[in-house]
Amino acid sequence: MIQVEHLTKHYGPVAAIQDVSFSVEKGEIVGFLGPNGAGKTTTMRILACFMPASAGTARVAGYDVFSQSLEVRRRTGYLPEHVPLYSEMPVAAYLDFVAEVKGVPRAGRKRRVAEVMERCLIADVGHRLVGRLSKGYRQRVGLAQALVNDPEVLVLDEPTIGLDPKQIIEIRSLIKSLAGQRTVILSTHILPEVSMICSRVIIINQGQIVAVDSPETLTARLSQSERIQVQVDGPPGAVLAELRRLPGVLAVDQKALVNGIGTFLVESARDRDVRRDLSRAVVGRGWGLLELRGIGMTLEDIFIRLVTEEQATTPAGDETPA
């Protein structure tokens, strides 16, 4: 549905993105992940036909974003980063305007606008001026304008920013419900969001793609060791020594000691599950095993690792364009 090939964009001498290539299949939800200034917004703006690329091509639904921009725009719903809306218009009138501009036929337009307002949880503010809305409502009005003509492709630049936790959950489930029929590409720097709603992650840093994979494979590929957190009711010194003696354990760390109950972090080799031996040893010594929990690598860890690896391998000054 979306094919991006060797996309490059320069702002003067600075390259915002460099040789970015990826593709998104129909029905997928892909997360675009990266720190601020990594080139997420630039890529999204090119996909939405707001600005041209300096080099490379991007195709949406088979149409080139540069030479067939009108066809692309017909099929794409776009939510820009700062959600620019006409603040002097009431919400319902604004959405009606957008629907009309996007060519929603007159007959079903009123119903369509009401539907999308219902879906984006803004039905209660239909008569209010856009400029008077809170950030969370504005964000959802922005989402509604992207959805109003039922586009095949959605390009959402940080769709959940500025929402409260309850709204974040609602919007995430809304986006998730769009999968299957629509192709969604969304950018974010909130990492758990990606593992929650996206089937694939594209990690971008300093204008270049660092990794493309599903959140699970990324986690598995990059974690070199297994980590387990255990809580044991027993003499801390003896527990520490006992845990260290177990086969396969690489390191043990005492994290806390509250009322004689110690919390330990056990690191073991990746291919070795030490949980059975560990529980047997603790119970065998007559101590109380209060908690035994595997700690997977979070996307945060992966992200930091990828970004720091990248910086370590590419020499500084390599990014300046020829």
Place this chain on the structure above:
Amino acid sequence: MRTWPIFKKEIRLYFTSAVAYVVFTIFLLISGYFFYSIFAFFNLMSMQSAMNPALARDLNVTEGVMRPLFSNISVVMLLLMPILTMRLFAEEKKSGTIELLLTYPVRDGEVLLGKYAAAAVLYLAMLGATALYPGILASFARLEWGPLLTGYLGLVLMGSTFLAIGVLASSLTENQIVAAVATFGVLLIFWVIGWSADFAGPVWGKLLSHLSLLEHFDGFAKGVIDTKDVIYYVNFTILCLFLTLRSLESNRWRG
């Protein structure tokens, strides 16, 4: 055509942002004052001419009231038209809404046309409101409808040129003040450019007076429709709108 929704939106924003009300009010207030003072002066002249038949021969309501009123209205327009057009693109650029507008499936020409039409319709409504003045005159005296209509035609043509210059300026900046001042500056230069025609030599003089926005209006106020004048205003308008379209389209390829 997606021009219609853009047009509706612009009209709506003119009235919700109070720009339309302010421009309307000021325009009617000032042109009303001009009408009153010109009419009062004409009144005085006619009373004097009751004693002086030589003076009475040259008295004519259309010539004596409407013609000076038209040139006064055109000066008021010079000041107010930039205010009407300054927000059209500059505001959208400043607030960022242009990013959404340009990613909607509308052609740049349709956006431009919708916005220009909205400003033009407001302007026509303003002119329409001044029809009250000849209406008042007609109840006292016999008006010559011909010169009256050509005068209005001249104002419409000149106004469309003013608006086109304003739209162009607005598309080049994201600052409304800059757009208004630039429009006003350009209008004023083309207003007074003919003044130096008398001492600029025969060729340059002719060129300069041909470029003048003001001199082409003179014929209309007198009741003459000269194709030369019509073509001047129409060309000027089309040129400015064409340049605006280019400036809009450049967003799509300028990397």
